[in-house]
Amino acid sequence: MPFKANRDRRHHIPKQRHRVTNWAPYDAGLRARGSLTVWFTAEAIEAWEAAPRTGRGAQPRYSSLAIETALTLRAVFRLALRKTEGLIGSILQLLGLDLAVPDYSTLSRRAETLEVPRQGCGGGPxxxxxxxxxxxxxxxxxxxxxxxxxxxxxxxxxxxxxxxxxxxxxxxxxxxxxxxxxxxxxxxxxxxxxxxxxxxxxxxxxxxxxxxxxxxxxxxxxxxxxxxxxxxxxxxxxxxxxxxxxxxxxxxxxxxxxxxxxxxxxxxxxxxxxxxxxxxxxxxxxxxxxxxxxxxxxxxxxxxxxxxxxxxxxxxxxxxx
Known part of the structure; x- marks a missing residue:
């Protein structure tokens, strides 16, 4: 990086200072990153359970959306699988939703083959x-x-x-x-x-x-x-x-x-x-x-x-x- 070329005289180079011009919305965005405001749309509730399998094998109980939701909360809050199961269960209970909670063993097993859609990829240059x-x-x-x-x-x-x-x-x-x-x-x-x-x-x-x-x-x-x-x-x-x-x-x-x-x-x-x-x-x-x-x-x-x-x-x- 640029400052590596000035390593021998870096102590004489003043540190750059910047001023944020949109502090209010940026500050609100930083707080929102830790917010636990969770809502389930009607489409998400309907898609929580997996669709019936057409081929051979046992019927899956939870859709990919349910597994991805649980694993996302696990990544954000750095939880173990059992804690993730408890968090999902408490959220569904507080929202009054009659949805099944995926257990920790199901989360571990489904994570092996889960396909996660990528976010923020627009397809442009x-x-x-x-x-x-x-x-x-x-x-x-x-x-x-x-x-x-x-x-x-x-x-x-x-x-x-x-x-x-x-x-x-x-x-x-x-x-x-x-x-x-x-x-x-x-x-x-x-x-x-x-x-x-x-x-x-x-x-x-x-x-x-x-x-x-x-x-x-x-x-x-x-x-x-x-x-x-x-x-x-x-x-x-x-x-x-x-x-x-x-x-x-x-x-x-x-x-x-x-x-x-x-x-x-x-x-x-x-x-x-x-x-x-x-x-x-x-x-x-x-x-x-x-x-x-x-x-x-x-x-x-x-x-x-x-x-x-x-x-x-x-x-x-x-x-x-």
Whole structure:
């Protein structure tokens, strides 16, 4: 990011200050994110029970809407499955609705194959910003290691996010094992993004030939904004037919790293880093599910929750210093 270029003199650079211009509606939106105001429409009540199965097998009792509603409340309030069952039961009781409450074992079983519709994906042109972070799994904690001297390594999984720079929505997410590198997930992220991708922006971990090839193969006119390594050299055909990476190197040689970041729009990548921070603050820094299918559903639910929270209100600010 920009301030890394000024690391040796950062203490002399004053911190930017901004003033929010729509504080009243933004403040109301922040309060609404924690509100427990719940209502059931007539359509939701009618669709709570599952439709009769036409093929072989046992009849499901709850629809996907009922399971998704319960898992959404679980993600927002960081509840265990039994607590989620109790919360849904108390809400239905307070509303006076005669609806069956899915038990915790049903929530766990249905989460394995639940299909969650994505929120905030309009299908228009997408300026894709990508980043990744680690989500820890259940395992030996610091107290256990200090108390009993166990050497069990904590396990985690990698969450790869793609944010639309124009809307701020998370348009694609991929959950992989910890040994999967960032560049290998560019193809899956592009496949899950709705609408044509006009630009792809990532950090230095995406400075690879296969990343450029993945983007250009799907969207030949898309701009790839990835900072080249400090020891990067132009390609052999840079004089006759320069690639996008060669153009980045030429711009860096003429304007420097900071000038290239401003000219290429690389600074917008801070938006996806903000989404990672929101994920850790709202959803948490770990996964509660144990199997791959349930973990994928958990990630899809969390993505939908964060996109819905953006619709409640976002700040509009101007720089004052």
């Amino acid at each position: 997408v300026h894709l910003l990508v980043d990744s972070t680690g989500l820890r799994l259940c395992g030996a904690g610091e107290w256990l290691m200090e108390k009993h001297g166990t050497k069990r390594r904590r396990t985690w999984k990698m969450l790869h996010l793609a944010t639309d720079a124009s809307t701020g929505y998370i348009v694609a997410s991929v959950l992989t094992d910890s040994d999967a590198d960032d560049g290998s997930q560019v193809g899956p992220l592009l496949d899950r993004a709705d609408g044509p991708v006009t630009s792809f922006t990532g950090d230095g971990a995406y400075d690879r030939d296969d990343v450029y090839a993945e983007v250009i193969a799907r969207y030949p006119d898309a701009a790839v904004v990835v900072p080249p390594r400090s020891n990067a050299v132009p390609s052999a055909a840079a004089e006759a037919a320069p690639t996008q990476r060669d153009c980045h190197l030429q711009c860096i040689a003429e304007r420097g790293r900071m000038g290239w970041q401003r000219a290429s729009g690389y600074n917008r990548r801070a938006l996806v880093e903000a989404d990672v921070a929101r994920w850790k603050c709202v959803i948490g820094d770990g996964l509660r599910s144990q199997t791959d299918g349930r973990q994928a559903t958990e990630v899809a639910i969390a993505t939908s929750v964060l996109n819905r929270m953006l619709d409640l209100g976002r700040p509009e600010y101007v720089r004052v210093v």
